[in-house]
Amino acid sequence: MTACMETRFAYGDALLELGRQRPEIVVLDADLYKSTRTVVFRDAFPDRFIDIGISEADMVSTAAGMAASGLIPFCNSFAMFVPGVCYIPIRTQIAYPNLPVKLVGSSYGLTQGPDGASHQSLEDIALMRGLPNMVVLSPADEVETRLATFAMADWPGPAYMRTGRYGVPRLFGDDYRFAIGKAVRMRAGDEVVIFATGHIVCKALDAAAQLSRDGIAAGVINVATIKPLDEAAVLEAAARARLVVTAEEHSIIGGLGSAVAECLAETTLATPLLRLGVHDCFGESGLADELLEKHGLQPAGIRAGILRKLATLQ
Amino acid sequence: MATQEQISQLCRKAAEMRAHIVAMMGAGKAHHFGGSLSAADLVTALYFYKMRYNPRNPRWPERDRFIMSKGHSVPAQYAALAMIGVLPLEELASLKRLGGRLQGHPAMHLTPGLEGCTGALGEGLSYANGMALAGRILGQSYRVYCLVGDGEQQEGQIWEAAMTASKHRLDNVVVLIDRNRLKAMDAADCSKTMDPMATRWSSFGWAVREIDGHDMAAICQALDWTDTQRGQPSAIVANTIKGKGVSFIEGQAAFHNGPLTEEQLQLALAETQSACQWVGHSCPAAEAL
Numbered sequence: 001m002t003a004c005m006e007t008r009f010a011y012g013d014a015l016l017e018l019g020r021q022r023p024e025i026v027v028l029d030a031d032l033y034k035s036t037r038t039v040v041f042r043d044a045f046p047d048r049f050i051d052i053g054i055s056e057a058d059m060v061s062t063a064a065g066m067a068a069s070g071l072i073p074f075c076n077s078f079a080m081f082v083p084g085v086c087y088i089p090i091r092t093q094i095a096y097p098n099l100p101v102k103l104v105g106s107s108y109g110l111t112q113g114p115d116g117a118s119h120q121s122l123e124d125i126a127l128m129r130g131l132p133n134m135v136v137l138s139p140a141d142e143v144e145t146r147l148a149t150f151a152m153a154d155w156p157g158p159a160y161m162r163t164g165r166y167g168v169p170r171l172f173g174d175d176y177r178f179a180i181g182k183a184v185r186m187r188a189g190d191e192v193v194i195f196a197t198g199h200i201v202c203k204a205l206d207a208a209a210q211l212s213r214d215g216i217a218a219g220v221i222n223v224a225t226i227k228p229l230d231e232a233a234v235l236e237a238a239a240r241a242r243l244v245v246t247a248e249e250h251s252i253i254g255g256l257g258s259a260v261a262e263c264l265a266e267t268t269l270a271t272p273l274l275r276l277g278v279h280d281c282f283g284e285s286g287l288a289d290e291l292l293e294k295h296g297l298q299p300a301g302i303r304a305g306i307l308r309k310l311a312t313l314q
Numbered sequence: 315m316a317t318q319e320q321i322s323q324l325c326r327k328a329a330e331m332r333a334h335i336v337a338m339m340g341a342g343k344a345h346h347f348g349g350s351l352s353a354a355d356l357v358t359a360l361y362f363y364k365m366r367y368n369p370r371n372p373r374w375p376e377r378d379r380f381i382m383s384k385g386h387s388v389p390a391q392y393a394a395l396a397m398i399g400v401l402p403l404e405e406l407a408s409l410k411r412l413g414g415r416l417q418g419h420p421a422m423h424l425t426p427g428l429e430g431c432t433g434a435l436g437e438g439l440s441y442a443n444g445m446a447l448a449g450r451i452l453g454q455s456y457r458v459y460c461l462v463g464d465g466e467q468q469e470g471q472i473w474e475a476a477m478t479a480s481k482h483r484l485d486n487v488v489v490l491i492d493r494n495r496l497k498a499m500d501a502a503d504c505s506k507t508m509d510p511m512a513t514r515w516s517s518f519g520w521a522v523r524e525i526d527g528h529d530m531a532a533i534c535q536a537l538d539w540t541d542t543q544r545g546q547p548s549a550i551v552a553n554t555i556k557g558k559g560v561s562f563i564e565g566q567a568a569f570h571n572g573p574l575t576e577e578q579l580q581l582a583l584a585e586t587q588s589a590c591q592w593v594g595h596s597c598p599a600a601e602a603l
């Protein structure tokens with residue numbers, strides 16, 4: 001059993017590395033720097049860190065002005081508030097002119113846990129995916145989060161990334177090469193292919209292992225870039241699979257499930273699709289693991305969902 | 315300090331700007347006449363008097379920046395940019411036309427000389443702060459001027475930005491309030507209390523001057539005064555008349571974004587054109603029509 005790490009910590013450490021390498025990197029936070037882990041950058045580079053206070057719209061608009069003046073700003077809050085509170089300035093001032101502002105939503109999804117529905121972002125990917133020019137990232141572990149942080153800094157336009165407050169095992173080795181727009185096969189298996197993202201990648205891997213004991217060859221593909229979607233990976237898997245599955249800690253409306261569904265719907269493939277995620281409802285207070293279980297996103301729930309769906313295909 | 319001769323020249327420029335604004339908008343289509351005309355004197359003073367700006371190099375890193383936070387009034391800025399040569403004067407006629415560069419609201423990536431994208435109200439002052447903070451971080455001495463609408467101050471983000479600017483002691487930020495008392499549908503104070511405005515800005519930590527926003531000497535003097543403020547941002551509350559310069563548009567909320575008839579257009583052109591002549595200047599845009 002490998003040690004687990006929350007991806008927000010990997011992000012904070014990567015930001016510090018970036019800060020050392022590139023003087024144009026600046027960081028803004030909205031009174032959550034200890035939670036978002038930008039505190040590490042703040043302590044090292046106080047002159048390039050701004051705690052703007054509890055005003056997320058002010059934060060992203062300020063960052064846009066900084067980006068237009070030659071800096072590369074990273075904006076931070078909970079994923080509920082960035083992008084939730086500041087959708088319009090993100091749209092008008094960042095996405096529209098294609099400015100290199102980097103948005104990082106921390107403590108995303110159900111695993112935000114006890115704070116309840118007001119703090120559990122289940123629609124943030126939907127908000128950001130609809131914006132032209134916006135890249136949407138949802139890394140699966142510490143290694144990928146670190147590399148995604150570097151990649152978004154190098155990306156010439158705006159990008160949104162989720163970081164989590166939920167320990168996940170390390171899935172990638174030191175030789176892993178992350179590329180924006182590239183999905184990565186994590187487990188072989190063509191009968192059922194699970195496209196998973198973020199925290200749910202490790203859950204999907206466990207579910208696939210259970211399914212193999214059921215005699216079902218289930219593969220897992222990690223989709224760390226939800227936009228632009230790696231359509232080739234989706235089509236290649238769908239061409240051979242009996243069932244395509246998406247699994248995400250997000251509403252099935254507007255997230256990875258929608259992206260894959262849109263991709264498949266425009267092909268001649270008739271491969272059935274199962275979208276696992278939060279089914280058009282709000283979260284609630286509870287422990288992270290309890291909430292994942294309730295919404296069928298623990299390995300047993302993913303396995304059960306897939307078996308139910310396969311039964312309808314017999 | 316502006317000389318009497320400069321003030322006279324600036325008044326001619328403002329009259330010319332108003333003629334351009336009316337001419338580019340034309341008849342039969344809804345346009346933001348009111349706010350563009352009320353801001354014309356302020357925009358003129360910025361581009362022709364105050365700002366360090368090189369029209370031959372609009373991306374000069376040390377240039378002063380102007381953010382039109384009330385983006386619907388961007389025709390005044392288009393006119394200024396055309397008058398200083400950043401845009402061709404003929405291009406003004408393409409305002410809001412399909413495929414053109416002069417969008418209904420500012421698009422920095424499409425139009426040379428624009429510094430930001432605005433249009434959704436309330437966002438421009440935060441953006442100006444960001445430019446000012448970047449100037450500080452990068453060791454550049456440019457100043458950032460931001461024009462905020464009267465009704466726009468009803469957006470809460472303006473006051474978030476006001477608190478940010480004073481906290482960071484951004485004495486390189488100047489906000490100009492185009493206090494024309496009207497918003498899209500009716501008077502600004504029909505919806506929220508708008509007074510006392512100057513006191514609000516000072517209580518948010520800003521150095522404040524209140525002026526007649528159509529008195530060119532007062533505008534220049536107030537802009538010079540902002541240069542002398544240290545350790546806090548400056549606000550100029552400029553009392554203006556919405557639609558200033560065209561008699562039947564003045565003070566009419568209907569012309570916040572409304573069309574002129576052909577007859578009204580001719581009248582508006584005649585009024586703005588004669589104002590140009592009155593101050594001894596011919597207006598190519600008006601003459602072209």
